[in-house]
Amino acid sequence: MEQVFEKVEKKVPGCSSGGCSTGGCNRMNVMDWFADMPISFNENFNIAEISFKNGSRKGFYRFSSGMDLHKGQLVVVEAAQGHDIGEVSLKGELVKAQMKKRKITERDDTIRNVLRLATEQDEQILKAIRAKENETLVRARAIARSQNLEMKIGDIEFQGDDKKVTIFYTAEGRVDFRELVKVYAKEFKVKIEMRQIGARQEAARIGGIGSCGRELCCSTWLNDFKSVTTQAVRYQNLAINTDKLSGQCGRLKCCLNYELDTYNDALKAFPKGADKIETEEGVAFLKKTEILKKQMVYEYAEQRGNFIKLGIEDVKEMLWMNKSGKKPKSLLDFAIVDVVKVDESKHEDLVGQVSLNTLEEKERKRRRDNRHKNKGPQGGQKGQGQQQKPQNKNPQNRPPQHKHQGNKGQQRPPKNNP
Numbered sequence: 383m384e385q386v387f388e389k390v391e392k393k394v395p396g397c398s399s400g401g402c403s404t405g406g407c408n409r410m411n412v413m414d415w416f417a418d419m420p421i422s423f424n425e426n427f428n429i430a431e432i433s434f435k436n437g438s439r440k441g442f443y444r445f446s447s448g449m450d451l452h453k454g455q456l457v458v459v460e461a462a463q464g465h466d467i468g469e470v471s472l473k474g475e476l477v478k479a480q481m482k483k484r485k486i487t488e489r490d491d492t493i494r495n496v497l498r499l500a501t502e503q504d505e506q507i508l509k510a511i512r513a514k515e516n517e518t519l520v521r522a523r524a525i526a527r528s529q530n531l532e533m534k535i536g537d538i539e540f541q542g543d544d545k546k547v548t549i550f551y552t553a554e555g556r557v558d559f560r561e562l563v564k565v566y567a568k569e570f571k572v573k574i575e576m577r578q579i580g581a582r583q584e585a586a587r588i589g590g591i592g593s594c595g596r597e598l599c600c601s602t603w604l605n606d607f608k609s610v611t612t613q614a615v616r617y618q619n620l621a622i623n624t625d626k627l628s629g630q631c632g633r634l635k636c637c638l639n640y641e642l643d644t645y646n647d648a649l650k651a652f653p654k655g656a657d658k659i660e661t662e663e664g665v666a667f668l669k670k671t672e673i674l675k676k677q678m679v680y681e682y683a684e685q686r687g688n689f690i691k692l693g694i695e696d697v698k699e700m701l702w703m704n705k706s707g708k709k710p711k712s713l714l715d716f717a718i719v720d721v722v723k724v725d726e727s728k729h730e731d732l733v734g735q736v737s738l739n740t741l742e743e744k745e746r747k748r749r750r751d752n753r754h755k756n757k758g759p760q761g762g763q764k765g766q767g768q769q770q771k772p773q774n775k776n777p778q779n780r781p782p783q784h785k786h787q788g789n790k791g792q793q794r795p796p797k798n799n800p
Contacts, residue, residue: 429488430496431472431480432459435512435539438587440471442481445496456500456508458542463573467500467508467542504542511540518570522549525565533557536584546573552584582607585631592629599636610634614642617649619671648673653698660704663712666690680713691718 430451433440443459445451455470472480481487500508515538523535533553540547547570551557559576566574579587586600600607615622615638629635652671659666659680669689670679677691696716703710710716 427474427478427488429477429481429493430470431477432457432468432496433471434466434468437471438537438539440468442477442486442493443468443496444493449496449499451496456505458497458500458504460494460497461541461543461546464541464543464545465497467504507544508542511542511544515540518547521569522566525569526551526562529559529562529565531557531559531562533559534584536579537587540572544572546575548575548577550577550579550584550587552579552581580607581631581633582636585629590630592635593626594637598630600631604636607636608639610636610638614638617642617645619673645673648676651676652678652694653701656697656701659697659700659710659713661700661710661712666713677718682713690714691720692716693718 428447429442429444431440432443443457445457451457451470451473453470453473456467457470458465458467460466486493518540519535519538522538526533526535532555533551535549535551537550538547539550549566557578563574563576582600585598586604589601590598592598610633612622612634615627615634618638618641620627627634627638652673656678657668664682664684666680666682668678669681671677672679672691676694678694678697680690680692681688682690690713692713693716700710700713700716
């Protein structure tokens with residue numbers, strides 16, 4: 383048995399090894415760790431998990447004993463009316479765990495059957511109906527807008543036999559779409575099923591990228607949607623900003639619940655009734671609580687803007703002194719001083735290291751170097767480093783005189799012929 387598990391561990395790829403045998407990060411995909419195991423715990427178990435339309439929907443189906451199914455295989459299954467085409471996403475012992483999680487038993491009458499394996503013709507039909515879903519979705523939204531109905535068409539899904547289409551929509555209240563269904567049936571010439579979903583389910587079906595830079599949790603791995611309240615925001619001392627705290631669904635982000643238990647456990651260590659502390663210098667009021675750092679920030683009523691950080695143990699001690707009728711001298715005796723150490727050896731040009739005097743000295747040196755470079759071979763010098771002034775051959779901006787005007791002492795400069 384040990385040798386078998388070692389062999390499986392090498393064969394089955396996971397996210398840590400750079401690959402994923404589930405086909406990608408999809409919330410409907412489950413890693414089948416027993417896929418390559420040559421043994422079976424229960425050979426009589428003949429229920430498989432089948433997923434539809436890229437894992438957006440899945441169900442459990444019973445197959446016959448003579449049918450050999452494997453993960454990723456396309457099969458034709460029963461539907462309420464007609465048949466549908468899906469992909470085998472899970473088989474074996476892990477199907478039992480998923481059924482137990484969803485509270486479905488093996489004798490449940492709602493479990494339909496797998497009819498047969500999908501043929502090449504079935505695959506072509508499935509590709510054709512998936513290709514026309516985007517065009518149908520645009521047309522369905524335009525028709526709903528023309529009916530002036532307060533609803534939003536989020537997604538559509540054709541059945542595998544192309545005889546039924548399910549339209550998923552969101553709305554604030556109940557919508558009378560009887561006339562809309564008639565128009566859809568006349569336009570698409572198939573049976574129409576309208577299904578209302580919530581805003582979170584819509585975001586899960588459409589998908590997207592969150593503010594964290596990763597795919598939405600609801601479209602990758604999150605299966606159940608727990609309610610998120612503003613109480614979770616207050617416990618974590620977050621500013622109530624709807625733009626930053628809301629997800630693409632327009633509701634509070636599900637990730638606000640991820641660290642809520644950690645904050646609740648940390649809050650148990652903080653003293654209660656610590657809104658103010660009386661000292662000899664005055665009364666200090668609580669302004670902020672650093673939950674994970676286990677610090678509390680106070681401010682004197684007479685000294686606005688002077689915030690003092692205190693540890694929770696020191697706060698408990700001072701509150702006990704107040705209850706005993708005593709007052710500490712000052713909060714500064716218990717204050718926590720944050721010391722920021724900067725290793726300047728790793729930084730050559732730190733902010734504030736270059737002064738104006740340094741810049742002016744560099745500019746003067748640059749000008750001196752330019753003057754020395756611009757000196758001609760006949761330039762000469764006056765004194766030390768002083769340059770001779772050029773003679774003004776044209777005083778008072780007079781126009782130059784030509785030879786025939788009587789200025790015999792001056793000659794025109796020769797022309798430089800190109």
